[in-house]
Amino acid sequence: MTAFDVDPKLYSPLADSHLNVELDTGDMVLNIGPQHPATHGTFRLVVRLDGERVIKADPVIGYMHRGYEKLTEYRTYPQVTTLINRIDWLSSFANEVPFIAAAEQLMGIEAPPRALYIRTILTEMARISTFLLFLGEMGLQVGAITPAFLGFRDREYPLNLIESATGGRFHPNFNRIGGIKDDLPWGWIAECRNTMRKMLDSCDIFEDLVLGNPIFQARTRGIGIIPAELGAAYGVSGSNIRASGVDWDLRRDGEPLLPYNEIDWKVWTHQDGDSYARYWVRLQETRESARMILHLLDQMPSGPIMAKVPRIIKVPQGETYVAAENPLGEMGYYIISKGATGPFRVKIRTASFSNVSIMPWLLQGIYVPDVITVLASLYFILGDIDK
Amino acid sequence: MGLMTSGALRKGPLKPVGELLNYSRKYSLWMFQWGLACCAIEMGVALAGPRYDVMRLGVIPFPASPRQADLIVISGTVTDKMAPAIRRLYEQMPDPKYVISMGSCANCGGPYWDSYSVTKGIDQVIPVDVYVPGCPPRPEAFIQAIVMLQERIQHEDPADRWQGKGWEPIVVGQ
Amino acid sequence: MKTRPIVGRAKAGNRSSLASDEITSPGDAVDQDSVADQDSAVVTIDVAELSAEHADLLARFTGEVGADAVIESGVAGRELVVRIEPAAWVSAALACKTKLGFDYLGFVAGIDWLPTPAAGGDDAEGDTSAPVQPKDMTFGVAGSAGRFQVFARVGSTKVARYGITLKADLKESAPHIDSWFSVYPGADWHERECWEMYGFIFDGHPSLRHLYLPHEFEGFPLRKDFPLLAREVKPWPGLVNVEAMPGVDDEEGGD
Numbered sequence: 001m002t003a004f005d006v007d008p009k010l011y012s013p014l015a016d017s018h019l020n021v022e023l024d025t026g027d028m029v030l031n032i033g034p035q036h037p038a039t040h041g042t043f044r045l046v047v048r049l050d051g052e053r054v055i056k057a058d059p060v061i062g063y064m065h066r067g068y069e070k071l072t073e074y075r076t077y078p079q080v081t082t083l084i085n086r087i088d089w090l091s092s093f094a095n096e097v098p099f100i101a102a103a104e105q106l107m108g109i110e111a112p113p114r115a116l117y118i119r120t121i122l123t124e125m126a127r128i129s130t131f132l133l134f135l136g137e138m139g140l141q142v143g144a145i146t147p148a149f150l151g152f153r154d155r156e157y158p159l160n161l162i163e164s165a166t167g168g169r170f171h172p173n174f175n176r177i178g179g180i181k182d183d184l185p186w187g188w189i190a191e192c193r194n195t196m197r198k199m200l201d202s203c204d205i206f207e208d209l210v211l212g213n214p215i216f217q218a219r220t221r222g223i224g225i226i227p228a229e230l231g232a233a234y235g236v237s238g239s240n241i242r243a244s245g246v247d248w249d250l251r252r253d254g255e256p257l258l259p260y261n262e263i264d265w266k267v268w269t270h271q272d273g274d275s276y277a278r279y280w281v282r283l284q285e286t287r288e289s290a291r292m293i294l295h296l297l298d299q300m301p302s303g304p305i306m307a308k309v310p311r312i313i314k315v316p317q318g319e320t321y322v323a324a325e326n327p328l329g330e331m332g333y334y335i336i337s338k339g340a341t342g343p344f345r346v347k348i349r350t351a352s353f354s355n356v357s358i359m360p361w362l363l364q365g366i367y368v369p370d371v372i373t374v375l376a377s378l379y380f381i382l383g384d385i386d387k
Numbered sequence: 388m389g390l391m392t393s394g395a396l397r398k399g400p401l402k403p404v405g406e407l408l409n410y411s412r413k414y415s416l417w418m419f420q421w422g423l424a425c426c427a428i429e430m431g432v433a434l435a436g437p438r439y440d441v442m443r444l445g446v447i448p449f450p451a452s453p454r455q456a457d458l459i460v461i462s463g464t465v466t467d468k469m470a471p472a473i474r475r476l477y478e479q480m481p482d483p484k485y486v487i488s489m490g491s492c493a494n495c496g497g498p499y500w501d502s503y504s505v506t507k508g509i510d511q512v513i514p515v516d517v518y519v520p521g522c523p524p525r526p527e528a529f530i531q532a533i534v535m536l537q538e539r540i541q542h543e544d545p546a547d548r549w550q551g552k553g554w555e556p557i558v559v560g561q
Numbered sequence: 562m563k564t565r566p567i568v569g570r571a572k573a574g575n576r577s578s579l580a581s582d583e584i585t586s587p588g589d590a591v592d593q594d595s596v597a598d599q600d601s602a603v604v605t606i607d608v609a610e611l612s613a614e615h616a617d618l619l620a621r622f623t624g625e626v627g628a629d630a631v632i633e634s635g636v637a638g639r640e641l642v643v644r645i646e647p648a649a650w651v652s653a654a655l656a657c658k659t660k661l662g663f664d665y666l667g668f669v670a671g672i673d674w675l676p677t678p679a680a681g682g683d684d685a686e687g688d689t690s691a692p693v694q695p696k697d698m699t700f701g702v703a704g705s706a707g708r709f710q711v712f713a714r715v716g717s718t719k720v721a722r723y724g725i726t727l728k729a730d731l732k733e734s735a736p737h738i739d740s741w742f743s744v745y746p747g748a749d750w751h752e753r754e755c756w757e758m759y760g761f762i763f764d765g766h767p768s769l770r771h772l773y774l775p776h777e778f779e780g781f782p783l784r785k786d787f788p789l790l791a792r793e794v795k796p797w798p799g800l801v802n803v804e805a806m807p808g809v810d811d812e813e814g815g816d
Contacts, residue, residue, distance in 0.1 A: 467775060468773075468774065468775045500791060501789045501791040501792045502789070502791070503782050503787070503789060503790070504773070504774060504782075507791070
């Protein structure tokens with residue numbers, strides 16, 4: 001007698017009447033957040049449910065709104081650089097680059113090639129450390145703890161390199177208008193090569209451990225599909241849109257801020273557009289970034305790291321928009337300058353804001369447990385949404 | 388409860404009981420993580436990163452609810468929109484409860500000192516035991532904060548805590 | 562298993578142009594240029610002058626939207642900026658999306674051209690950390706009729722380096738403009754943000770409510786006349802008055 005066989009003598013008709021009546025699954029409003037383990041910080045999601053199925057999802061953001069666009073109007077350009085490190089706190093270095101490039105463009109200053117190479121290397125390193133956290137976190141959200149520990153462990157290696165080069169583990173504040181603050185320390189390049197090889201191994205581990213896992217596949221395949229056209233109309237960018245089959249990467253297709261066209265690399269896309277595809281694309285991009293850094297180290301030019309800049313930074317009157325491919329997507333700065341030491345208006349176009357704005361559409365009709373995996377696979381940083 | 392609040396555990400024959408109690412509390416700090424910004428990642432590294440691993444000090448970061456927590460760590464920028472929620476969850480914690488404020492933003496507003504939406508210091512909302520300066524503090528600083536808090540717990544009188552005494556905050560690195 | 566990974570071409574410039582059938586000249590032209598002017602990476606932009614690809618894009622845009630809807634145009638950085646009639650705001654978006662191949666929404670935001678007031682009034686002495694902006698009201702690329710403007714950027718995921726920024730003037734007394742929500746659904750949050758920060762009202766938006774700030778928040782923070790109270794109350798706490806800031810005496814600064 002198995003557990004499912006019921007002895008008819010013990011089988012109560014009362015229980016039967018209760019069990020067989022279809023359960024009333026009227027609307028229920030479930031509030032997730034603002035402090036919830038599954039929301040990566042202070043994200044609040046109000047979902048209306050019919051049973052387990054989401055009828056309507058309404059994300060409530062702003063719990064991390066710090067007023068960046070207002071604060072930049074009261075800061076000088078070097079002070080703004082310090083501040084914008086903290087927009088997307090996982091890839092701080094990558095945040096600085098488009099802003100500095102925009103200011104350089106308005107001032108007509110050109111950073112020397114070695115500085116551009118070091119910027120590229122550190123940007124890619126920020127991408128690796130950001131994605132390693134994602135590769136671990138995503139595993140955690142489908143119920144696997146081991147990838148999270150692995151991600152946290154391997155993330156320390158690029159962070160160590162960033163720290164030894166810039167002095168800042170999290171917020172380097174290393175870019176200057178016209179170049180970078182310091183040259184690389186002695187022995188850094190050899191250490192970087194070793195670490196990047198380690199990162200390649202680490203990507204293999206993630207591929208074996210997570211992507212091949214049947215539970216992971218069951219939880220992510222065919223769930224949370226973003227159609228390419230709708231995604232673009234929502235402004236979804238970065239790995240999220242590449243996972244929907246759009247072959248578009250600002251490192252290759254945007255303004256040539258950094259010398260990406262001097263090295264050989266690939267843009268990875270996936271046709272499925274689901275949570276699995278987003279994980280897959282980010283994994284490949286992590287690997288590609290490690291390869292790119294190895295290439296860049298081979299071709300690193302010598303020379304100065306700072307262009308000649310005036311002692312007091314005054315950006316001439318003008319407007320410009322510069323966007324770059326951050327780990328999370330397109331990050332752009334529309335700077336309006338009036339010739340002062342600080343910007344008149346900075347519109348910060350952050351990637352996560354647009355990536356998350358598709359959520360009300362994306363979460364419609366899926367099951368509650370999948371909400372968590374879709375949230376995790378979109379990969380947003382709260383500071384990047386809320387500014 | 389009456390025994391603890393009466394002050395009888397401070398001296399006399401029951402003093403060893405008080406010490407044992409403190410010793411047990413010190414090494415089973417159930418921690419409610421309130422990760423808000425950059426500092427949350429450093430806190431996560433300190434908790435989950437194999438290199439730092441705060442759990443070896445008896446800090447258990449598992450309660451997803453404040454009702455089972457002894458310690459709350461506010462790590463990151465507190466906004467005016469968030470502050471009421473923090474107050475509410477803090478009030479749900481059982482006494483005796485401890486607060487670590489991690490990072491410049493939680494301490495005083497930090498780089499957002501002039502922002503229109505940031506609360507300039509979590510101590511305006513809830514009392515703070517340990518301040519960890521830094522933007523963000525390194526995981527080592529967070530571990531130091533835990534160690535200093537454990538020292539305070541070891542040497543404190545539970546009665547004082549209940550009567551609202553002994554709130555002088557510790558600053559890591561001072 | 563239906564993994565169908567597609568690997569894009571390597572190297573910038575060798576762009577696999579997905580939509581080269583519909584959108585021919587500008588994308589390819591931009592690509593070749595991007596390779597060509599690699600060496601002279603950052604050049605000073607002459608605002609007055611439109612390059613060939615910008616002129617071509619402007620001509621096609623004008624052809625779709627109508628010549629009387631376009632007021633003024635200019636170049637910001639490498640981006641074409643067009644100021645259009647507010648009445649043509651939505652039809653311009655529709656033309657951009659359906660005819661010109663701008664399938665990607667960058668952002669929708671606002672500008673307040675009022676000069677930045679000095680913190681704590683004009684004769685503030687305490688706070689010297691904030692940069693001093695010019696006192697007269699000047700307008701940026703493509704001009705403006707008044708204080709408020711809404712501006713938006715759209716781009717393309719199919720053609721490399723292909724985007725356009727649109728600007729439209731708003732009345733200061735009643736800042737109303739039509740919503741882009743029906744064209745670009747992603748404008749939803751951008752317009753909510755813009756309403757919250759500037760008080761611009763987007764007609765036709767499904768629910769214009771607070772996005773970032775608590776419901777009881779008063780005022781529109783990004784308007785220039787919204788004061789930062791912390792700055793009014795006390796000077797910058799990081800300022801240690803030991804010696805004069807470098808370059809206070811010599812305005813030009815030394816090289």
